[in-house]
Amino acid sequence: MSESRAFGLLLVAPALAVLALFFMYPLGFSLAGAFVERGGGLGLDNFHRAFDLYGSDVGFTAVIIVLSTIAIAAMAIAIGGYLTLGRNATARAILSALYRWPLFIPFIIAAQCMRTFLAKNGFMNNTWVAMGLLDPADTVGFLDWRGIIITFVWKQAPFVTLMVAGAMAALDRSTIEAARNLGARRLRILFEIVLPQIRTPLAVALILSAVTMMSVLSVPLMLSGQSPTMITVQMAHRIQAMGDYGVANALGFVSYMMAAVFAWFYLRETVKERTR
Amino acid sequence: MTPALLWIPRAILLALFAWFIFGPLANLLIWSVAEAWFWPNKLPSQWGFRFWEQVFRPTGRAMESLSLSILIALLTVVLCLALAIPAGWALARVRLPFRAVIMLVFLMPQAFPSLPVYINIARAFYEYGLNGTILGVVLVHTTHGLVYAVWIAAAAFSAVDRELEQAARNIGATATRTFFTITLPLALPGLLVAAIFVFLESLDEFTGSFFVGAPDIQTLPLLMFTASMAGSYQISSITALILLVPSLVFMVLVQRFLKPEVLTKIGA
């Protein structure tokens, strides 16, 4: 198009300005604040204290995010795969109608649901006891890291599945048909034909999902009082109970580093896509 | 295996999946009408609407919180679209320098864990008297929702056939007129999707409001959180149901607008 570049930049400017003021400026504060010590000088004291107090929480957060992402990916591929390759139209329709429901349910409501669902004598265990599958004395509460992962998967899998199913649906069916005519089994088609073609949308969705999960405060706060917990909870605690911005920002810096790892994967994917 | 027998494993898996999806929601429904529920009872010992009365009482804050939440969400949508429509159009139609970088920049609020940012925004807002105000919360929600708005708007404008615009220009329409009569209406479904995403993100937003809004601005999610932490599961379940209604309505609406072609263009 022959529209002037200057005009184009002018149109983008207001949005960028809002972003600069209300995101990048506090972000800079956060990054810098991690290094400002209690005495006023610069140094790594905040990091020392952060790891001293919350080292296990950092590891815990990483494990939860990774496990959740793997589980979400598995579920999304399974559901998307069935929707694309499944033979029974009724089953496909039912599945398609079912999986979307948690999509628009906010984390905080998901946390509230799961809090009473996953408890030792909550709905889930009660159902199994009522069906005779479990003895009342053996019920186990899931209100710890497992509950956090279950809640994340419950909430995020529909979003990733939507992206994956959409991408799969937009694929050229001829490659799939060709493989089927050659006699390939559907599972093989899924992993060797379909999956490679949707790698980029899958990666984008998983990365967005992972970073979203890293920002969530409501789920670990409401579900698990256990230690260790996610570092978002500790950041909030540090600020609200003690006004300790130093350690809170240090923890924030750590979570940026974790997100950077994911961002690196995203950039790798898009660069590969463009150079293909 | 005959087709009928195949339905046994299918049905079991589907039923299990349905229970996984709906079980927590059903639980929420039960809590909202449970007046007394002690262990070891599997179901409430007393059913009733007593807590509904409590939530909707005149001194109760549920209705106030709901209208506050909706107001903030609407303002966020307006601000977001006002910023995103020109930006999205420019990204779709103009060969901007550093286009990829600009797109990535908008991804930043979603790509970075936002909690540390909220903490520092709240601190900055204190100094400018923006903490605990509707404007403050709207600004925070807008920043977070810009990525949806800009990316989806860019994708929506990209999907508009340039030949239609060319045709209009060829018969003498000005650029502005073409935009308002051809481009915008064609991009509208995509823009509506963006609006819906932004609205829902704002309505359900908790963490930012927790730091920037509380305690004066008590949005419905904050009210729900407080009730839940205080152990009032009935009240938090009822407010959760209230909060869910707009989400479910929009989910039905968005089924119509969410086309695969628009989706795959996101991130391009």
Added chain:
Amino acid sequence: MRKTLALLLGAAIATGTSIGAATAQVTINVITAGDQNMVDYITDYLGPMFERQNPGVRVRAVGTGPGDAGSHRIWERLNAQRQANQPRWDVDVAVVHQTMAGQMVREGLLQRYRADVPTGTLVTRDTARLALGADVDGFVMPMFHSQIAIAYNPQMVATPPRSFQELEQWVRQNPRRFGYNGIRGGMSGVGFVFGWVYANTPGAERLMNGPYDANFRQAWVPAMQRLREFNRNVVITPGNAGTLDALNRGEIAMGPVWMDMFYTWQAEGRLNPNMRLELIAPGLPGQPMYYVVPERAANAEIARRFIALATSPQVQAEGIVRRFNWLPGIDAQHVQPHLEAQVWQRLFRDVSPQTLAQRGQPMPMGNFFREIQEDYERLVAN
């Protein structure tokens, strides 16, 4: 047509605002830390009562959340307004915990008012003059006194432990049947940790009464290590209400709770009426919460009237004791005449006044308060 509409709209707005101005209302802002019951106390009981007695005044209650975090929020707000040099602040009455009250007085954020309210002489306890070692005389009036005790389910616990020693043993034999909220989400857990440290540290009186000594920090390290062992067999709940909730749903059989929340939940049908309390030896802490008036409160005079009403014997009897099961803020002898004997005795159903007097402890003073919690994070929770 459009012009007419615009004129009509303008007229409507003008009329609306003038009506508003005619019935000019003063709104006082009461900001309270603590659980939801603190806010409910004002929105459901005290606020409407004050509004009836003072037409033209509206009471706005805002809750900042449980634990010291809630009080800290209030401090932040006052501090921010002072730093911005605002002449009149938007908080008229605040209800805060002891540590924050001490800090606020030290930093000059509050004004003296106790001498100017008629009910000021009705409280003679130490807690009205000292907040964990800090001198707050004249700046505060206790709203209530509360006490932590161990709640237990008699159907699951035949003989409850009577001391911290017995508790330690019981938990070892009954893993994951005891729960508390750590040091986050509410003071009942924090209080339990303090009680543990008192019970397991020689020379613990120094922690309660001072003087502060930075070197004393070493003395409670063994106690922390024992607590770490203890924690292996317990459930950590999300907060004050979380413990009561877990008790109610059979997830735990025992846990530290605020006695007032316990009794209130039972009265409201939210907690199984069979549950009981035990105040274990050597004791558990309790705390008052204080009414304070910020230095530059916009409506200081109305604020004082509000506090006078809140600390009057009738309101203390009806609101604090009868409705919310707290121990009164003002001296008991002023409150008792306004209650039937059985209502007063309800407060002591499970724990007698003698036991309360013997085993009710104050929270740790001064820097000990913060240091014990930090060491919990460092040595126990990490």
